[in-house]
Amino acid sequence: MRVHYVAHPKHGWAIRRAALLLVNFVQSLAVYAKEKPDLIISTGADVTLSIMLIAKLYRKKLIFIESGANVTKPSLTGRLVYRFADLFLIQWEELKPHYPRAIYGGPLL
DSSP: OOOOOOOOTTSSSHHHHHHHHHHHHHHHHHHHHHHOOSEEEEOOOGGGHHHHHHHHHTTOEEEEEOOTTOSSSOOHHHHHHTTTOSEEEESOGGGTTTOTTOEEOOOOO
């Protein structure tokens, strides 16, 4: 399994975060071009938003698994990705009102 590290856009002031988001997007685009995936599976975090958006721009499949830590409230990443994920899985039934199209898969751990 290959691992690729990209910039995490969460640290610092707003201008620094915006710059890191741009760096993250460019790095994610390079990883996408190198790996050419047909499917992206993500459990979230803002660091993965770029690769998920890039995959959807190239009409690739996206599976998103909402974090098990989010029991009653949806995550920011989940709220953003829900609109375009091909398959959206939740680990807690309490999230169903927030994600009506989601499939309840139960806790992963």
